[in-house]
Ligand SMILES: Nc1ncnc2c1ncn2[C@@H]1O[C@H](COP(=O)(O)OP(=O)(O)OP(=O)(O)O)[C@@H](O)[C@H]1O
């Protein structure tokens with residue numbers, strides 16, 4: 001029935017194309033001469049040189065800017081606290097401390113890539129943590145106690161995704177604001193609003209245990225972080241769905257007409273985000289050997305901060321796993337050095353706020369610069 | 375079934391029947407009925423706000439008309455999601471360029487190939503192992519489109535950094551990379567100078583001739599429309615006021631009154 005288009009290319013046609021491509025080279029030159037270039041033609045050669053150098057710097061900043069921030073902060077920290085900062089005990093402490101925010105941020109990153117937002121991850125974390133604690137209290141076997149929080153998180157995430165796509169709520173902010181409250185309420189309902197302590201050994205090992213690597217204790221929770229980050233990085237680069245996540249954030253309309261099932265991908269992304277929040281709750285339960293009802297209050301904001309500091313665009317379609325990792329490290333390092341220097345926790349909050357604004361403002365300035373220079 | 379060396383009556387590739395669409399009280403389309411024939415260039419013309427873009431949006435599933443039917447190669451399109459319609463072999467470009475601005479030209483075109491990749495979420499989408507041969511084939515298809523549209527020199531550039539004219543061309547490329555059997559183009563030459571328009575017209579003719587792709591073209595430049603289209607549908611205030619060959623349409627008094635008489639910038 002269907003008529004197949006002839007997508008083979010005849011040789012003489014290819015030859016004709018080659019001839020035409022000469023004209024194409026002219027076209028690309030004339031294209032560049034429009035706009036910025038023309039201004040620079042009239043100026044001195046030095047300025048053109050400066051422009052080229054600026055372009056290289058912007059490119060490097062674009063790729064490695066956050067890492068630079070990490071190195072810079074580590075250096076400053078080292079000079080402020082030379083005795084303590086670089087001890088393995090302190091470094092592994094930082095790793096352990098950032099673990100649960102890093103995993104939360106990883107899920108939120110996927111959501112932000114689609115130009116969405118998930119405010120519910122802090123509450124999901126608490127619900128997952130409490131689920132584990134309640135199951136442990138009631139004597140369920142440990143494999144279930146490890147799986148249940150992740151599944152719980154996935155379920156709440158799926159609800160987020162379905163609400164967004166089926167109910168066509170105007171913005172994920174609203175749906176996830178709803179589940180932020182629902183999940184927090186459920187946490188209190190299943191626990192009676194009080195902390196529950198006592199988790200089985202394997203869960204505590206995940207959250208607080210160490211792997212012995214070359215005479216150093218390496219936190220298990222940080223190993224979990226590394227595994228998750230590597231998996232997500234591979235997933236985003238090498239799978240169809242991974243590419244679709246970037247595409248949807250880049251332009252949902254173009255994604256739709258390119259044959260991408262936007263709704264299904266969104267449900268998937270919010271579900272995965274919920275699962276990471278659940279995993280994060282599991283790690284925190286293991287670390288504290290308990291579940292407490294107001295765990296993770298406001299934690300979604302730290303996760304979002306890590307993503308944004310890491311260079312992902314709040315408007316979707318742009319960002320890297322490495323950047324998010326660096327973003328989580330920046331927050332962790334800042335907390336660490338401020339703690340070591342005995343700076344009150346309230347000042348930490350102020351400083352994190354300043355860093356977010358400065359980092360994003362620099363990003364905006366840089367982008368404005370590079371778009372006029374092209 | 376129409377065949378180029380067979381039956382004399384060509385069978386329509388797409389049948390549009392009685393399409394009606396309104397937004398609240400605004401009637402954007404009413405009773406639109408016409409056929410689109412295989413391997414032809416079908417122009418849709420009409421004054422601003424006539425409903426041309428709305429018609430394309432109904433075909434590609436972005437709008438759901440309240441009345442009427444659209445059939446493509448025998449399959450009903452109404453009620454299908456845009457991505458399903460894309461997978462049936464219908465690609466399109468937009469009046470306001472819709473591209474993945476943070477990605478390179480090649481990556482934009484590669485996304486067009488995803489409709490032909492096997493597997494869904496997490497299955498078979500991997501680029502390594504057995505998927506690698508498939509990946510190479512898709513890369514080749516993309517390179518063919520790049521050659522066709524003469525955009526070799528910008529293939530690795532980020533789309534957001536390109537000029538308007540080149541972005542229009544890349545958007546055509548994204549649609550073309552899907553190897554569609556029906557290609558919907560919404561004002562592909564808008565805002566271009568005459569040389570760029572000439573290039574674009576040449577590409578459209580090449581796609582039509584070499585690939586036998588059916589093309590639906592919305593365009594305000596009457597010179598281009600009359601030169602390259604096989605059939606013209608004329609819309610005014612959401613109604614189809616004329617349909618025929620360029621010569622027939624040009625001679626139609628209703629069309630002259632509605633459209634050709636007035637100047638369009
Ligand atoms: N999403 C929408 N919501 C409300 N009204 C709409 C919508 N889309 C189109 N319309 C209305 O439908 C009518 C037809 O619009 P459409 O964009 O299809 O015109 P057009 O022929 O493409 O015009 P142009 O040449 O300016 O592109 C207009 O009155 C427009 O205001």
Ligand SMILES: [Mg+2]
Nearest residue numbers: 426427428469
């Ligand atoms: Mg229009």
